[in-house]
Amino acid sequence: MKIITISREFGSGGRELGKRLADRLGFDYYDSEIISAVAKNSGLDPHYVTSRLEDHGWQNFPVTFRGTLGSSAYMQASKVQLLIEQKKVIEEIAALGKDCVIVGRNADVLLQTYNPFRIFVCAETEAKLRRCRERASGREAFSDKELLRRMKEIDRARAKTREFLSGSEWGDRNAYHLTVNTSDWAIKALVPAVADFASAWFER
Amino acid sequence: MSIQLSDHFTYKKLLKFTLPSIAMMIFTSIYGVVDGFFVSNFAGDIPFKAVNLIMPFLMIFGTVGFIFGTGGTAIVANTLGEGDREKANRYFSLFVYVVFVLGIFFAAVGMIFLRPIAVMLGAEGAILENCVVYGRIVLCALPFLVLQFLFQSFFVAAEKPRMGLFVIVAAGVTNMVLDAVLVTALPQEYRLAGAAIATAASQFVGGFVPLVYFFRKNTSLFRLGKTRLDFRALVKACINGSSEFMSNVSMSIVGMLYNVQLLKYAGEDGIAAYGVMMYVSFIFAAVFIGYSIGTAPVISYHNGAGNHRELKGILKKSLILLTFGSVLMLVAAELLARPLALIFVSYSESLMEMTVYGFRIFAFSFLFMGFAIFGSGFFTALNDGLTSALISFLRSLVFQIGAVLLLPMIWEIEGVWISVVVADLMAVILSFIFMAVKRKKYHY
Numbered sequence: 001m002k003i004i005t006i007s008r009e010f011g012s013g014g015r016e017l018g019k020r021l022a023d024r025l026g027f028d029y030y031d032s033e034i035i036s037a038v039a040k041n042s043g044l045d046p047h048y049v050t051s052r053l054e055d056h057g058w059q060n061f062p063v064t065f066r067g068t069l070g071s072s073a074y075m076q077a078s079k080v081q082l083l084i085e086q087k088k089v090i091e092e093i094a095a096l097g098k099d100c101v102i103v104g105r106n107a108d109v110l111l112q113t114y115n116p117f118r119i120f121v122c123a124e125t126e127a128k129l130r131r132c133r134e135r136a137s138g139r140e141a142f143s144d145k146e147l148l149r150r151m152k153e154i155d156r157a158r159a160k161t162r163e164f165l166s167g168s169e170w171g172d173r174n175a176y177h178l179t180v181n182t183s184d185w186a187i188k189a190l191v192p193a194v195a196d197f198a199s200a201w202f203e204r
Numbered sequence: 205m206s207i208q209l210s211d212h213f214t215y216k217k218l219l220k221f222t223l224p225s226i227a228m229m230i231f232t233s234i235y236g237v238v239d240g241f242f243v244s245n246f247a248g249d250i251p252f253k254a255v256n257l258i259m260p261f262l263m264i265f266g267t268v269g270f271i272f273g274t275g276g277t278a279i280v281a282n283t284l285g286e287g288d289r290e291k292a293n294r295y296f297s298l299f300v301y302v303v304f305v306l307g308i309f310f311a312a313v314g315m316i317f318l319r320p321i322a323v324m325l326g327a328e329g330a331i332l333e334n335c336v337v338y339g340r341i342v343l344c345a346l347p348f349l350v351l352q353f354l355f356q357s358f359f360v361a362a363e364k365p366r367m368g369l370f371v372i373v374a375a376g377v378t379n380m381v382l383d384a385v386l387v388t389a390l391p392q393e394y395r396l397a398g399a400a401i402a403t404a405a406s407q408f409v410g411g412f413v414p415l416v417y418f419f420r421k422n423t424s425l426f427r428l429g430k431t432r433l434d435f436r437a438l439v440k441a442c443i444n445g446s447s448e449f450m451s452n453v454s455m456s457i458v459g460m461l462y463n464v465q466l467l468k469y470a471g472e473d474g475i476a477a478y479g480v481m482m483y484v485s486f487i488f489a490a491v492f493i494g495y496s497i498g499t500a501p502v503i504s505y506h507n508g509a510g511n512h513r514e515l516k517g518i519l520k521k522s523l524i525l526l527t528f529g530s531v532l533m534l535v536a537a538e539l540l541a542r543p544l545a546l547i548f549v550s551y552s553e554s555l556m557e558m559t560v561y562g563f564r565i566f567a568f569s570f571l572f573m574g575f576a577i578f579g580s581g582f583f584t585a586l587n588d589g590l591t592s593a594l595i596s597f598l599r600s601l602v603f604q605i606g607a608v609l610l611l612p613m614i615w616e617i618e619g620v621w622i623s624v625v626v627a628d629l630m631a632v633i634l635s636f637i638f639m640a641v642k643r644k645k646y647h648y
Contacts, residue, residue: 044285044286044287045284045285045286045287047287048284048285048286048287051363078281078285079501080501080504080505080508081508083505083509084505084508084509087509163217163221164221164501164502164505165505166212167212167213167214167217167218167221
């Protein structure tokens with residue numbers, strides 16, 4: 001079984017690359033479907049699961065006053081539960097034994113034993129901004145400043161989740177087989193090269 | 205060859221990961237300490253004793269905010285999880301209004317019983333009058349204090365943890381700045397009242413700012429609005445929050461009991477000396493609490509995900525880190541006993557002597573405190589609430605009360621100083637017994 005995992009910076013086009021790669025190679029493709037499956041398993045609202053898993057408030061801020069300590073461990077607990085649920089779903093996907101591309105969700109860490117082909121997708125800030133603007137056009141238009149802030153926040157949250165799961169660093173070049181900088185590319189044009197690289201890797 | 209991920213928590217990574225929560229805990233403990241610093245140095249030893257004597261009683265009422273904070277958050281979060289935002293909002297509003305009304309009620313009750321309780325706790329003469337003045341002013345802000353506790357819990361559920369942090373910092377800064385201004389600038393006889401106003405103002409900020417925030421249109425998940433009285437939800441919140449209630453009330457009861465024993469065996473100076481030790485121990489404990497809070501989700505995750513090896517590694521490394529930290533703190537406390545006492549009670553030779561002597565004994569509790577705190581947190585993280593509650597209940601109530609009642613009979617005042625050490629030592633032994641017993645079950 002061949003598994004390709006894609007980690008990516010927000011706005012770098014990693015998801016599109018993953019989707020097109022899966023189409024070209026004839027692999028199954030997973031990203032947000034995972035969240036729906038998690039929600040189904042835990043009987044929760046998918047919107048809620050998304051917001052929980054993507055929220056950035058990792059640590060609670062407890063209050064102490066004169067030795068009285070209050071902290072709301074509950075929310076943290078619910079998020080940890082969701083992450084555990086997510087791990088199970090990803091392992092089930094792998095257990096299906098079919099070739100697949102999984103975008104995000106730290107699948108490369110969770111599926112280590114399957115030795116997946118690990119890709120990291122990055123881009124220069126300007127290119128990422130451009131991509132975000134194109135994608136958002138018509139719908140909600142963020143200002144560049146807001147976009148930059150969101151970009152930073154989301155990447156930080158991704159790094160934090162990875163650190164939490166494994167203690168390893170997000171985007172550490174030693175942890176990936178291939179790092180792709182999409183700055184000067186249309187994703188579509190990039191796909192054949194990446195697909196060839198991946199195929200060659202699987203055939204070693 | 206396959207790529208090896210550096211995927212384990214090393215000592216360095218563990219420390220880096222827990223640093224934010226440790227720093228946060230230290231910060232939140234510091235502002236109580238600053239309060240004590242100003243009262244003792246600028247208002248004098250009698251107000252300082254009065255504040256320490258009456259504080260445990262005042263804090264009992266704050267508990268109501270904790271109950272509905274933790275208990276209510278659970279209910280609201282579940283409702284949100286089901287996707288019913290409107291109902292979640294209705295519950296949220298209900299808890300806020302109920303807590304506010306209860307706050308007013310308990311403030312009134314507190315005012316009525318303030319003097320008799322202070323007398324019962326052993327206050328007399330000037331200290332009694334100071335207790336009453338301080339207590340009355342601080343109780344005025346009680347409705348906002350309970351709201352502060354409530355909102356701190358809800359900010360996380362509302363996905364605005366940063367707003368929660370902002371409120372704590374604002375409240376803390378209010379307290380420190382007003383302390384610095386009022387306690388130092390007012391004439392001597394009004395300085396205690398100044399300190400009380402500073403504390404009350406900080407509680408007001410902590411409760412009022414979020415109240416306004418949630419009343420107005422905002423970007424969080426909640427907004428205060430119409431609600432319906434729902435007794436079932438209220439009872440459920442109370443049950444959910446009952447362990448918070450227990451731990452807070454027991455902390456207050458233990459505090460009062462210590463004061464009674466201190467008065468009996470060392471007189472009023474004992475209260476002041478113990479107050480200083482408590483301030484220092486808050487900051488030391490904050491490190492361990494921060495560490496436990498920081499590691500809890502990681503432990504929880506690896507337990508739930510069945511990564512036994514990782515769980516084992518984290519536990520082993522944590523215990524080693526705790527050992528180093530505990531020894532370091534003990535050494536620091538022994539070396540710094542005099543300078544630390546000087547910060548608070550440099551004005552009185554006899555108080556200095558008693559504080560330094562007592563602190564040198566009391567400091568041995570730093571050797572055990574960390575393990576006891578981590579032990580309880582560890583089992584919470586493993587989702588073994590019963591074991592965790594048992595450890596913290598036995599530690600904070602049974603061991604402490606037993607020690608402070610029995611040991612002074614043998615060693616008098618030294619018995620009081622050493623009782624925290626003994627209680628924490630017993631809690632550590634208990635934690636290790638549980639860790640050994642549950643080892644098979646959790647595979648660590």
